[in-house]
Amino acid sequence: AQSVTQLGSHVSVSEGALVLLRCNYSSSVPPYLFWYVQYPNQGLQLLLKYTSAATLVKGINGFEAEFKKSETSFHLTKPSAHMSDAAEYFCAVSEAVEYGNKLVFGAGTILRVKS
Amino acid sequence: GAVVSQHPSRVICKSGTSVKIECRSLDFQATTMFWYRQFPKQSLMLMATSNEGSKATYEQGVEKDKFLINHASLTLSTLTVTSAHPEDSSFYICSASGQRGGQETQYFGPGTRLLVL
Numbered sequence: 001a002q003s004v005t006q007l008g009s010h011v012s013v014s015e016g017a018l019v020l021l022r023c024n025y026s027s028s029v030p031p032y033l034f035w036y037v038q039y040p041n042q043g044l045q046l047l048l049k050y051t052s053a054a055t056l057v058k059g060i061n062g063f064e065a066e067f068k069k070s071e072t073s074f075h076l077t078k079p080s081a082h083m084s085d086a087a088e089y090f091c092a093v094s095e096a097v098e099y100g101n102k103l104v105f106g107a108g109t110i111l112r113v114k115s
Numbered sequence: 116g117a118v119v120s121q122h123p124s125r126v127i128c129k130s131g132t133s134v135k136i137e138c139r140s141l142d143f144q145a146t147t148m149f150w151y152r153q154f155p156k157q158s159l160m161l162m163a164t165s166n167e168g169s170k171a172t173y174e175q176g177v178e179k180d181k182f183l184i185n186h187a188s189l190t191l192s193t194l195t196v197t198s199a200h201p202e203d204s205s206f207y208i209c210s211a212s213g214q215r216g217g218q219e220t221q222y223f224g225p226g227t228r229l230l231v232l
Contacts (some may be wrong), residue, residue: 043224043225105154
């Protein structure tokens with residue numbers, strides 16, 4: 001069975017500050033890992049994904065995440081927060097297949113960016 | 116613009132009635148569609164997976180007779196909550212997977228908020 005834990009249901013940062021959203025996973029098979037962002041009244045949008053290639057994954061909007069097997073983590077970072085980054089972020093895991101597969105989601109982290 | 120749409124975006128119904136939620140892939144053919152449910156302050160939980168023209172595969176604990184899923188075409192899947200009760204109130208999200216622009220891809224709909232009184 002697979003599971004995802006996102007530490008911190010709410011994270012608040014100042015504009016221009018580092019964004020760090022934490023995600024730890026559990027999987028009995030090599031995982032595929034994803035970060036999604038959800039803006040109000042919109043569908044989940046894929047930020048980035050890890051599919052067993054490079055451990056440091058770069059995504060859209062300046063976000064990146066590093067897969068650390070020893071720590072079973074896939075934390076999301078952005079060097080400098082922008083007001084438009086305020087949204088809810090979901091970490092998810094699936095088995096092996098990139099698309100057309102079930103995703104197990106974390107509970108989500110709401111990111112607030114202060115001016 | 117939106118790639119996957121859901122209708123309605125929100126619905127309020129009386130206990131005992133049935134509610135149908137539509138999920139459409141707008142510019143690609145979705146060979147697989149997923150239905151998720153999200154309770155307040157909780158994760159999205161997968162309810163079922165459907166492939167076009169086949170019966171849906173339900174996750175453990177999800178009643179297939181209560182949550183009827185139809186995926187009759189490559190652009191439309193429907194979820195019908197039959198004899199809805201207040202505990203069925205939730206946020207229902209679909210996801211469509213298929214080839215778009217020559218690449219395999221997966222998109223989520225904006226969700227449907229169901230409130231059963």
